[in-house]
Amino acid sequence: MRSTLYLKFIILYVIFGFLSLFTAATLTSGLVEQPLRRYIASSIYQEASLVANDYLPQYFSERLSLNDVHLQLTGMETQLGASVWFLSQDGEVLTSAKSEGYPEAPDMVEDFDPAEGGSARYQIGTYHSYFEEDVITVIAPVVYGYSPHGYLMIHKYASDTQDLQSMLMRAVYITLIVIFLLSFVILLGFQFFVYRPLHKITEAATQYASGNLDYEIPVRTEDEMGYLSASLNYMSSQLKDIEDYQKKFVANVSHDFRSPLTSIKGYVEAMADGTIPPEMHEKYLKIILFETERLTDLTRDLLTLNEFDNKNMLLNREKFDIHEVIKNTAASFEGTCTQKKISIELLLATKHLPVYADKRKIHQVLYNLLDNAIKFSDPESTVTIETTERGEKVYISVKDYGIGIPRNALNKIWERFYKTDLSRGKDKKGTGLGLAIVKEAVQAHGENINVVSTEGVGTEFIFSLPKASPDA
Numbered sequence: 021m022r023s024t025l026y027l028k029f030i031i032l033y034v035i036f037g038f039l040s041l042f043t044a045a046t047l048t049s050g051l052v053e054q055p056l057r058r059y060i061a062s063s064i065y066q067e068a069s070l071v072a073n074d075y076l077p078q079y080f081s082e083r084l085s086l087n088d089v090h091l092q093l094t095g096m097e098t099q100l101g102a103s104v105w106f107l108s109q110d111g112e113v114l115t116s117a118k119s120e121g122y123p124e125a126p127d128m129v130e131d132f133d134p135a136e137g138g139s140a141r142y143q144i145g146t147y148h149s150y151f152e153e154d155v156i157t158v159i160a161p162v163v164y165g166y167s168p169h170g171y172l173m174i175h176k177y178a179s180d181t182q183d184l185q186s187m188l189m190r191a192v193y194i195t196l197i198v199i200f201l202l203s204f205v206i207l208l209g210f211q212f213f214v215y216r217p218l219h220k221i222t223e224a225a226t227q228y229a230s231g232n233l234d235y236e237i238p239v240r241t242e243d244e245m246g247y248l249s250a251s252l253n254y255m256s257s258q259l260k261d262i263e264d265y266q267k268k269f270v271a272n273v274s275h276d277f278r279s280p281l282t283s284i285k286g287y288v289e290a291m292a293d294g295t296i297p298p299e300m301h302e303k304y305l306k307i308i309l310f311e312t313e314r315l316t317d318l319t320r321d322l323l324t325l326n327e328f329d330n331k332n333m334l335l336n337r338e339k340f341d342i343h344e345v346i347k348n349t350a351a352s353f354e355g356t357c358t359q360k361k362i363s364i365e366l367l368l369a370t371k372h373l374p375v376y377a378d379k380r381k382i383h384q385v386l387y388n389l390l391d392n393a394i395k396f397s398d399p400e401s402t403v404t405i406e407t408t409e410r411g412e413k414v415y416i417s418v419k420d421y422g423i424g425i426p427r428n429a430l431n432k433i434w435e436r437f438y439k440t441d442l443s444r445g446k447d448k449k450g451t452g453l454g455l456a457i458v459k460e461a462v463q464a465h466g467e468n469i470n471v472v473s474t475e476g477v478g479t480e481f482i483f484s485l486p487k488a489s490p491d492a
Contacts, residue, residue, distance in 0.1 A: 029215075033207050037200045044192050052188055056181045061142035061156050064100060064174050068160035071096065072172040076106065080164040086115055093117040102176035103155075107132070109169055122175070126150060134159050134171050144178055154178040217245040224252055233260040280311035335378040335464060339488040342375045342382070342414060343368050346405055349386045353394055361399050364390075367406035374488035375414050381461045382485065386418070388454040389481050393420035396479070414487050419480040425473040433471065434459045458483075 075092060078084040093104040094117040103122040106114045111132025116125035130148060137143040142158045155175040161168040220237050227235035233256045237249040287304045290296040296304055350364045357364060375382075386405075393403045397420045406417040425433060433455050462469045462483045469483035 029207060029210055033203070036203075040196050040200065041193070044189075044196055052185055053181065056185055056188075057144070057156060057178060060176065060181055060184075061158060064102070064156065064176060065141045065158040065160065067096065067100065068158050068172050068174050072160035072162045076162040076170065076172060077164045080162070080169045090115040090117065096174070100174065100176060101180065102174050105129075105173040105175070107171045107173060109171075114170070121177070123151065134161065134168070147175060151175065151177075213241075213243075213245070217241075217249065221245075221249060221252060224249075224256070228252075228256055228259070233257075277315065280315050283311050284308050336380070337376055337378055339374050339376050340379045341372050342407065342416065342485065343371070343373050345379065345383050346386060346407070346416070349383060349390060350405065352387070353390060356394055360394065360397070362394055362397050363402050365402050365404045367404060369407045369409050369414075373407055373409070373414060375485040376488040377465055377485050378461075381464070385458050385461050385483065386416070388458050389418040392454060393418055393422070393479070393481075396420060397422035409487065412487050413484045415482055415484050417480055417482045419478065421478040424475040424477050424479055425471070426475050430471060430473060 071092065075084075076089065079086070079089050089106055093106060093115060096102075097104045097117040097119050101119045103116070103118040103125065105116045105125050107129060108114055111129040113125045113127055113129065118125065129150075137157075137159065142156055144154050144156055146153070147155060147157050154177070156178050158174050160172045162170040162172060224235055224237045235256065236253055239246050239249045239253070287296070287308055291301055291304060346366065346368070350366065353364065356362075390403065390405070397403060401421045403421075404417070404419045406419070408415045408417070435456065458481075459469055465485065467484045467486070469481060471479065471481050473479035
């Protein structure tokens, strides 16, 4: 990846930081300004209402002098930093106090209307052009004798909210910067928990693609990355096993093809150049025919196994009598059994026993098992084929009393081209693919096949088939 993905995340991280600051500087400033003005106006109105209701009515009852009122207004302007006017009912300014920076109050407010602000508690503007910049103006009536006799008016520059707004914005900027720095931890987490494992996985994929199946990804976590790494390691081991198997398979096929071809070529050349006299040609032609039959059997078995390797292979399942197939298969070995003086004993559970399977492939299974049983049986012995019903299954057993299979070879007999040392001396024609075909055919039906063997005593193969339902 050449750090491309990591570089993209860094760029996105920086862009995120700039966008956050830009958003805060533009959007937050506008969002904060109006609430701040409302808050300040509300605070000023509460202060004005308190003085107008509790203190100033005493002026109209003549318990306070105008100097006392002026002293109170001076305290208010000091506290609020604003301009404070005390007006009569008709708009005459009775007394006032102002903070530094505010203009002098007029003697009379022209066109005075205490209700000009409407239902709002405050208004923003230059207030009849008495101020050079916008002020927040609040008006609180001074009620005496159940009617307003005067008004308390407070003006505060709207720009004064900028100081508080700047303070709030500084807090927002500092918070954003802290969040941005803390989010760097996410970038580090991505580096250690995503990018590095992903880089190792990519390197492993490159190694596998180049043929290095020994490369192993270190697995240090149990999360999705660890699971993916373990899965790729398992995949590489399986690919390596397949590669080893393919090499072994090709070597075995080459060996089994080379031997008969070498014999055929040698005998044909010897007959062609006169090394073998004409009177001996018939003998060696029979040998050539034998080797040709070996090649034919090997080719047929390889094609059969190729069918089972195709996962999309469809079985031609049908209802048929397994006993009939057993009898026909046994009859096909009559000539071989007669030569070796071997008898086939059939122990059938019933007269008819219907099963639901691929008839052609089950015939092939029985043929290979019976061929093996006869091949490795001693002369004048017996091969037994027995059927048993158990629930919804039918079990078929093919048993011989021959040389048996060594214990260390029982798990290998299903491998393609595998032959035990005993069988090599006994059988020169076998391809080593018969039992592999048997197992593939039985498992294609979703059934199992087992073997029980004792060296020098005999061997028994048992496989199952589904019993056909009566309405099938």
